[in-house]
Every structure is written in structure tokens, then in C-alpha cells.
Amino acid sequence: MHNPIDIRSNRPITRRDFLKVGGLAGAACVLAACGVKAVEEPQIPTQACPAAVPTQAAQRPASEIALRFAHMTDMHVAAGGPSAQDFARALRDAQSRSPKIDFIINTGDSIGDSLGAARDSTQAQWDAFTGVVRTEVNIPIYHAIGNHDVWGWGLSAAEQKALSSDPLFGKGFALKELGLANRYYSFDVAGWRFLVLDSTHLPEPDLGQPYTGKLDDEQYNWLAGELETTPQSMPVCIASHIPIISACELLDGPTESTGNWVIPGAWVHIDARRLWALFWQHRNVKLCLSGHTHQVEDVRYHGMKYLSDGSVEVAYMDFLPGYAIVNLYTDGSSDSEFINY
Secondary structure (H helix, E strand, O other): OOOOEOOOOOOEOOHHHHHHHOOOOOOOOOOOOOOOOOOOOOOOOOOOOOOOOOOOOOOOOHHHEEEEEEEEOOOOEOOOOOHHHHHHHHHHHHHOOOOOOOEEEEOOOOEOOOOOOOHHHHHHHHHHHHHHHHHHOOOOEEEOOOHHHOEOOOOOHHHHHHHOOOOOOEOHHHHHHHOOOOOOEEEEEOOEEEEEOOOEEOOOHHHOOOOEEOOOHHHHHHHHHHHHHOOOOOOEEEEOOOOOOOOHHHHOOOOOOOOOOOOOOOOOOOOHHHHHHHHHHOOOEEEEEEOOOOOOEEEEEOOEEEEEOOOOOOOEOOEOOOEEEEEEEOOOOEEEEEEOO
8 A cells, every 4th residue: 555654754654745745735634554544534435335346347258268366465464463364364265266266466565564664573574474375375376566565665764774785675575575586577377478567666855755656667678578579469467566547546535635636656657658658559468457556446548457456454445355356368358356355
């Protein structure tokens, strides 16, 4: 989720802080680090949103399905409390579904927070997360790195300087614990190509936030190369923690209070225009998966689907905790159902 650690004060950055950075000094919404709504937030319906409505598509013959997987995100597993048990329950529920799923994609925020955490706390959180995975997962699982999985970017400047030579600083901790050789990678299953991205990056210094959603140039060039060498007949699914295009973030706080929409670059990819232009050159990019928002949305834009799914652990904006079952079809289409496990 959002709400990272303020580098300067070592405290959680609320949405009010983010919106002030964007020029909304009169913002009336303050959210805690877990993403729970504050009492001052504008009222929205209190009835839980129907789980399957945002993303459920018409039924197709089973013979057209190329593969079926679970999309889990924002588990926020802590060293204590119920989060590890909830994650385990979601994994058991997903793997017991019929028809069976082929694998799991985790789009990040696997642990509660390591942006502002000490080494011991970070290790304890990862131990809790990987312990559940070892015990409960019986099929392939693919991981992306979320903002809360990055170690130390929310610590004081002095603490960051002291840790700068540590190979675990930044994304090294997540790479080690998730067993990843690189922070971005690709894999193929059943005629589909999957490109898993690292969407959390250091911002410009004057933004007052510890990360921005985007791709670095090295990763962008890799992505462009992967798309160039992928046959046009092969559909592509892209997975990132921070959404590339998102509509729900327009309503996530008083982002319109100055008379203009202001959405921080930590909430949605700031380089979305550049990425969309790349995707437009490669029409076989069919689906972009993400988490981060703790909300469920299905955005269609120029023939592409941008699917954000809610948190496994956190109820937010009247979306209950859950995960998605995604069906991919041989013709490049997809549908999904968000399940409140």
C-alpha cells in the first residue's frame, strides 16, 4: 500500500502529507499506515462491494482457457498478529479451488513494512512470510517487489548512509528472501508470456516521499526488448506492484480539493504515458496486473485491461480482504473473480 515512511521524520507519511506535496494543503483526509480510513474522509457507502462484479466476465467454454492462476497482493505479513494466518488461509483456499489453478502471482508488499524498519524487524517479517510459503504453497509462485518490501529507504539519512554498502539495503533483502535472481524477469506458461516488473524507485529529492512508481531506464530498455522479441501472436501479461493506469486512485482521498485532480507519483506509475506508448506498439500486451491500491478495479483502455486487485490482508474503501482467480484464454482475452476468502 501507500503510506510509506517519511525520510525526514521517520514516521508514516499519510495521504495528507502526499497531497500537500502535490499542492493540496487543505486536504481533509488522514490515513494511518495500514491504510484504514480516517473519520474525516468523505463518506462512501458502507456496504461491502460485491466481490465479483468489477472483474467478472461472461462464461466461456472451458476448452478455450489457456491457464488459470491466483493473483495475490499486499499480504503485509508481520512477525506477529493474524496476518500470517490470514495469508495461509488465502493460499489454502486458492489451491483448493476447482478447476485447479496452475500457479500464483504475488505482486508485492509481501511483508508489513521494511522501509523504516531495523534489520532484525525486517528479517522477522520475512521469516514469517517465507515460512507460510514453504508450508502452504504446493504449486509455482512468482513474486514481484512491493514498496513495503524495500529495506531502509524510509530510515534517516544517517542510517541510510551507514547501510548503503550493505548488499541487503534497498531491494537486496527482498531479492534474497523471495529467491529472485533479478528484480524484473519473464516467464512463459501455456502460450502466454509474463513480464514481472519492479515498480518502486527513488524519487526526485524535492518530492518529499521515499519512492515513486516508475521504471528505471535499464528496466524500460529490457521491457522494450522483451516485447520486441515476443511473437505478435503470443499474448503478454505484465505484473507490477504499483498500477500503471488506475482510476480508483482519483477517489482515494480528497485529490480534487484544489479544483484540479492531483495524484502522487507514489500511487500510480508516473511514467504511465511512456509505458502506454510502448504497449500501443505491441498490441499483444493484453493484461497488466497490480496491487498497491487495496482496491479492486478493471480499467479498459485502447483494448488493454489494467486489473488491480485488493489486499489479502487489509479491508479498504469498502473492499474486503481477498485475492483474484484469473483465467487467461488462448485468444488473448481474460476474466477474473475477486474472492473474499
